[in-house]
Amino acid sequence: MFPGEQKGLKMVQFYYYCHSHIPCARQLPMKLFSTSLVLLFLFVVVTLLPLAIADLDADKQALLDFAAAVPHRRKLNWNSATPVCTSWVGINCTGDGSRVRSLRLPGIGLTGSIPATTLGKLDALKILSLRSNLLNGKLPSDIPSLPSLQYLFLQHNNFSGDIPASFSPQLTVLDLSFNSFTGNIPLTIWNLTQLTGLNLQNNSLSGAIPDVNPSKLKHLNLSYNNLNGSIPSSLQRFPNSSFVGNSLLCGPPLNNCSLIPLSPSPAPSFPSSPIAPEKQGSKKKLSMGIIIAIAVGGAVVLFLVVLMIFLCCLRKKDSEGSGVAKGKASGGGRSEKPKEEFGSGVQEPDKNKLVFFEGCSYNFDLEDLLRASAEVLGKGSYGTAYKAVLEESTTVVVKRLKEVVVGKRDFEQQMDIVGRVGQHPNVVPLRAYYYSKDEKLLVYDYVSGGSLSAMLHGMHFLLPFTF
Missing domain, CATH: 3.30.200.20 (Phosphorylase Kinase; domain 1)
Structure with a gap:
């Protein structure tokens, strides 16, 4: 609280005290108390209102810097001349309209990397959703560490590099799935006491999972990464689908970890005998026979594969010839263009869009x-x-x-x-x-x-x- 606010608050408290005690009320004229209240009100309006407007202007400038630095296929109606809270796409503000509370821009064709000190300046932001875009590069560390951030949705992009190690203590849901993040899972993620949902599937994360117990975590998905080691006992309560796709990960609910076999002791040496050369010769003959059998079998398999391919090509050629003949007979010499099947082949930019x-x-x-x-x-x-x-x-x-x-x-x-x-x-x-x-x-x-x-x-x- 500013010194001026403290002084004004004391004057108001003194004012109400004097109204409840007659001897005190006689000491100071009523006019002075009324003047003090008016001055306090003017102080609050003159001091705090410009600060709220300045904060909203700072949020507005940070959003404009982001839109200017990150190309986007879908047009945004972000204009410096229009109000942020009521007319900007994807923006929601606090109840008093003083700060930007949420930013949702899913699937609008954002491309490139996010510069630092753009969205990282929205320190009142609680919800950020940039999922299903084409963003790449490293994720700026000032975004997940926003002090008020609770929900962060960045799935289905192409972010790379390490996951930042600094997170908001208020973070509740973190979804970084279907990206290209590498390195270890930061230990700071497991220390988030408010975290209820963590989704890191389909990345290239490596290393072991730390043995921690996030008490409020209800949804976990670490599947299809390069994690190794055993699954900590504190996370074994999650289903098998939370860990599949990590070939070097073991332990419940996956397969049990196998013990490392001991190195075999060296065989004792015996004096040479006249039988030893015969055994060595038989081993050589046996290994040579196996090699010949493998070679013959491989040649037979290769011949069968080539024969099958040749027969398939002949059958396809015959069917195409009969199809062309039928098309000419029914279409009077005109070839019809085959109809395009929904969802087949390469998707066009505007196909399958609302x-x-x-x-x-x-x-x-x-x-x-x-x-x-x-x-x-x-x-x-x-x-x-x-x-x-x-x-x-x-x-x-x-x-x-x-x-x-x-x-x-x-x-x-x-x-x-x-x-x-x-x-x-x-x-x-x-x-x-x-x-x-x-x-x-x-x-x-x-x-x-x-x-x-x-x-x-x-x-x-x-x-x-x-x-």
Whole structure:
């Protein structure tokens, strides 16, 4: 507390004391107390309000520096002339609007490395999600060590190098899976007393797992790394899937660790006998026979493999020739281009992506929908509606269309019409859609008031007809 604040607080306490004690109240005029209260209020407004504005301006500048240094395929509407807390994509602020509380930019095509002293300046940040991007290089140590950070989601990128050893003591969930981190797992991770979820799978981490007991840890995944040694007893309560893919790791819940065999003692030497040369000769003959058998067997196997490949090529050639003949007979000399199968081959940049309507503030992709927990809300003649709960409690309704055969252009035109109808205040707006040959999804806002059917049936005694 500043000296001026202490002085003002003492004056206020003295003011209330004098009002409860008449002799004291006579010592100082009432006008002086009123003036002191006004001065204290002005001091707080003049001193603390600029500090809050300065902190928000510092957060704003740090975000602008990050956006300028890290290329991104999806356009961000981060503009220095607009308010950060209400109009910037992926940004949420504290209740009083004085600091940036969370930053969520999943799957927007961020590329390159994150410079230090950009996001590391957001010292009031609690949630950071940059998952499913193309970020690479080393992870700056000032990001996981943010003092207020509780949730850090950086999975499905290409970060490399060692994992930083400094972490926020408030960290609750840490997900660095599907990257290229190397080195040992920092011991400081296991000392985080608030940690409930740790996911480091599909990296290149090595070394032994330290024998510690994180009391609040409920979810652990260290699979598919290069870890070695035995699994500590404090972590054996986790399932087998938490440790698979580490060939040098052993102990429950994996296979038991085998004892190291003792080196065999040297065989005693005996004086040479006339039988020894005959034994050596038989060993040489036996080893030579084994070599000849192996060579013959390998040649036979190789011949069979070549023969099978040759027969497969002949059969493929015959089938292609018959297919071409059929195509010419049925198509009148025109060859039809084969239809592209969904999800086959190399994925195009805009393929298998959700299409969001203008004004939508959601920041998730198709992968998030597929991994979300779903609950059936109802079934209709055109499909089934699901309630999907995504990461950090974002809830939407997903309408899965069935037996709808329509081309992509016609489908997009229909979605534009439905999107314009959704602008009516009495209609739930369509936020996004997904199109492929085998799957068509519609994404709406979730309304917790219940369905129209429930409302109608709940009030059927007021209606002249039963619906």
